[in-house]
Amino acid sequence: xxxxxxxxxxxxxQAIKTKKLSVLxxxxxxxxxxxxxxxxxxxxxxxxxxxxxxxAKDADVTLASGAPVGPLFGLPVxxxxxxxxxxxxxxxxxxxxxxxxPTQDSLIVTRQRDAGAITLGKTNMPEFGAGSHTFNxxxxxTKNPYRFEVSAGGSSGGAAAALAxxxxxxxxxxxxxxxxxxxxxxxxxxGLRPSLGRVPVVPSSFSFGTLGVAGPMARTVDDVALxxxxxxxxxxxxxxxxxxxxxxxxxxxxxxxxxxxLAFSAxxxxxxxxxxxxxxxxxxxxxxxxxxxxVEEAEPEFTDADFAFEVLRGVxxxxxxxxxxxxxxxxxxxxxxxxxxxGLNLRxxxxxxxxxxxxxxxxxxxxxxKKYDFLICxxxxxxxxxxxxxxxxxIDGTAMSTYIEWMRSVCRITITGHPAISIPCGFxxxxxxxxxxIVGPYRQERKLLEFAxxxxxxxxxxxxxxxx
Numbered sequence: 001x002x003x004x005x006x007x008x009x010x011x012x013x014q015a016i017k018t019k020k021l022s023v024l025x026x027x028x029x030x031x032x033x034x035x036x037x038x039x040x041x042x043x044x045x046x047x048x049x050x051x052x053x054x055x056a057k058d059a060d061v062t063l064a065s066g067a068p069v070g071p072l073f074g075l076p077v078x079x080x081x082x083x084x085x086x087x088x089x090x091x092x093x094x095x096x097x098x099x100x101x102p103t104q105d106s107l108i109v110t111r112q113r114d115a116g117a118i119t120l121g122k123t124n125m126p127e128f129g130a131g132s133h134t135f136n137x138x139x140x141x142t143k144n145p146y147r148f149e150v151s152a153g154g155s156s157g158g159a160a161a162a163l164a165x166x167x168x169x170x171x172x173x174x175x176x177x178x179x180x181x182x183x184x185x186x187x188x189x190x191g192l193r194p195s196l197g198r199v200p201v202v203p204s205s206f207s208f209g210t211l212g213v214a215g216p217m218a219r220t221v222d223d224v225a226l227x228x229x230x231x232x233x234x235x236x237x238x239x240x241x242x243x244x245x246x247x248x249x250x251x252x253x254x255x256x257x258x259x260x261x262l263a264f265s266a267x268x269x270x271x272x273x274x275x276x277x278x279x280x281x282x283x284x285x286x287x288x289x290x291x292x293x294x295v296e297e298a299e300p301e302f303t304d305a306d307f308a309f310e311v312l313r314g315v316x317x318x319x320x321x322x323x324x325x326x327x328x329x330x331x332x333x334x335x336x337x338x339x340x341x342x343g344l345n346l347r348x349x350x351x352x353x354x355x356x357x358x359x360x361x362x363x364x365x366x367x368x369x370k371k372y373d374f375l376i377c378x379x380x381x382x383x384x385x386x387x388x389x390x391x392x393x394x395i396d397g398t399a400m401s402t403y404i405e406w407m408r409s410v411c412r413i414t415i416t417g418h419p420a421i422s423i424p425c426g427f428x429x430x431x432x433x434x435x436x437x438i439v440g441p442y443r444q445e446r447k448l449l450e451f452a453x454x455x456x457x458x459x460x461x462x463x464x465x466x467x468x
Contacts, residue, residue, distance in 0.1 A: 004029035005166035006465060009075055009223040012169060016063070016074040023063065023074035027056035027118065030076045033166045034120070037468055040148065043161035044078055045139040046089045047121025052076065055118045071250060072230055073116030077170045078162055079109055080155075081122040082129055083214075084203070088119070093127040093136035095331040096324060107202035107238075108172055108214055108231050115230040123158030123171060128321060130336045132182040132407050133391055134158055137333070141387050144186060145466035146433055150384035153183030159217050160187035164466055169218065170227050174201075176212035177313065178379075178410025181422035184217060185379035185435025188462060190452075191217045192224050192421045193414070195443040197240035198248070199231050206319045207239055211312055211414060219462060221423065221453040226250045228445065247446045255450045258292030263372040268409050269302030272398040273381045280426040280434040281378045287459045288376070299375065300368040304357045305412045310404070311346060311354035312415075318343025335390075335403045358415055362442075365416040369441045374451060379422040379435040381409045413437065419445050421452050424462035 004012070004026055015021040031049050038044050059074050079085055082092050084102035091097045105113070113119065124134050124142045134157025135141040144152040145165040152161040156173030160183035163171055173180045175193040184191030192215050199214040201207075216227035229250040234241045264285065267273060288295050317339040325332065325340045332340075369375070382392050392406045393399065400406045413420045418439050425436035438455070440448030456462060 003166070005033045007169070008220050009072070009169035009218060010226055012075060013072065013226070017069065019063070023056040023059040024053070026074060027053055027076055030120070030167060037165055038167060041143045041145055041161050041165055042140060043123055043142050043152070043158045043165060043167060044121045045081065045124045045158065048088065049120065052118055052120050059116070059118065070114065070116035071226060072112060072170070075117050075170060076120045076168050077112055077117040077172070078120050078123045078159065078168050080159055080171070080173050081125050082174060083108055083172065085109055085119065085122065088122065090122065091138055093125045093138065095137050096328045098138050107200055107235055111231050112172070117170070120168060123156070123162055125155045125158055127333050127336055129155035129174060129176065129179055130333070130339060131155065131391060131403050132178055133389070134183070143387060144384050145468060146188065146431065147384070149387055150432065151186060151387050153186035153384065155179040156191070156217060157183045160184055160189050160191065163187065163189045163217060163219055165468060166465070169223060171217045172214065172231065173217050174212060174214045175414070176316065177309070177404055177414060178407050180215050180217060181379050181410050181420060181435070181437060182407060184422040186384045186433060188424045188433035188435070188464065189217060189219050190221055190224050190421065190423050190462070191215070192228065192445070192449070193419060194228065194232070194445055195419045196417060197238065197242045198443070198445060199228070200233070200235040200238035200241040202235055202237045204238070206316060209316050209319065210240070211316055221449055221456050222252060225252050225449050242443065247443065249446065252446070252450050252453050255454060257451070257454050260293045260374070260451065261372045262288055262293050262295045263298040263368070263375045264295050265299035265375060265377040266297070268377050268412055269299065269305070271381055271408050272395040273378060274383055274396060276383055276428040277378055277380065277434055280428065281436055284425050284436055284459065287455065291454060291458055298372065300364040300416070302412050305361055305415045306408055308354040308357035308361065309411045309415045310342070311350050312358065313404070314339060314343030314346055315351060316343070358417070361415050362417045365418050365439070366442060369418070374448070375439040377437050377439070378409055379437040381406060383428050383432045383434065410437070413439055418442050419448055421448055423452050423456055425459065426461055427464070
């Protein structure tokens with residue numbers, strides 16, 4: 001057996017249920033790993049390890065009694081610091097909430113606990129998830145396990161780093177402008193942005209918001225599928241939640257890939273990319289072809305997608321954080337204030353135009369994916385960058401004017417509304433991870449995951465661990 005802390009969630013769950021491993025053995029292996037390396041990486045920022053050990057002991061008693069157990073029974077998990085955990089500090093990465101102790105769990109936490117998972121703690125994130133680089137004034141920066149000098153991405157950067165470092169097998173996250181996909185790419189793990197409503201967001205200050213979603217992160221596609229099966233499903237408190245169905249079964253089939261038609265976009269509508277990113281992505285095309293896939297350069301039209309995303313993101317920030325801006329604006333970082341103000345200063349005609357563009361983009365992608373089975377493209381435009389930078393100021397000679405402009409390779413996919421997964425693709429010449437983004441038909445997560453699993457098997461670079 002490999003080290004316990006790098007085993008998959010599916011294998012650990014099976015080992016626990018068959019009593020090949022005790023829950024306490026699994027927990028202690030992960031706690032020992034955290035004790036050794038979390039001080040250097042800073043992925044988990046609030047934790048109660050003794051409570052987790054006691055829960056593991058209690059779980060072993062439950063298992064010995066013969067009581068039925070859930071699909072995540074005994075597995076250690078961490079939650080992003082923007083989901084409420086009863087009795088455990090939840091800061092959103094903001095000084096405005098540095099002493100916030102929720103009195104109830106978010107639904108995504110409740111579902112994991114009901115499935116038998118054991119909470120280890122909360123993962124670091126940028127303030128209110130603003131930006132794809134994880135740092136804040138409370139906990140400082142999260143370092144990339146593959147190289148401490150570079151970013152782990154964001155906003156689910158703490159989650160991605162925790163997975164890559166072997167602190168946990170599963171970690172939840174959220175994604176508006178790429179916050180599940182960017183850190184997955186930077187940390188050589190798997191992040192799925194599901195379709196709207198697949199994973200209900202409860203509670204929410206913006207229940208009718210349609211850009212941000214919650215979703216699963218793990219080290220393998222199978223583990224993402226298992227995790228998704230637990231956290232998805234209807235809830236009447238989320239107006240967009242969809243019923244559980246065959247899209248979220250925990251076990252994936254090994255599908256036939258011969259004849260699958262893939263559209264490949266090298267630059268997602270003319271975006272600038274660092275050459276090393278493009279090199280790794282281009283190098284993956286023969287792997288898809290070896291699977292029997294037909295690969296053709298094509299993409300839907302992305303005209304005005306950036307305008308629509310940035311307007312609707314502004315609306316989301318103004319809705320969620322506008323009152324906080326008025327009362328505690330001096331505690332917020334400049335980019336958060338800027339993004340709130342973008343939303344507050346929008347004209348009605350701009351919002352109307354953005355909604356028209358988004359509707360058109362959704363339809364374009366739906367029609368496009370009638371011709372092709374999937375769209376494949378780079379996840380990020382850059383390699384993991386210097387941890388001391390707030391965000392990349394230029395890409396391949398093109399200046400970035402805002403803190404979100406460098407993330408357009410994922411933001412443009414967000415605005416289509418379609419599910420997308422980032423999975424490990426390869427490494428740059430100097431050893432930094434690069435992920436590939438696969439986009440699938442709307443609300444067809446199972447189809448997307450089953451195809452991603454085949455690419456993962458043919459290109460197992462996700463097994464390359466950081467040299468800690």
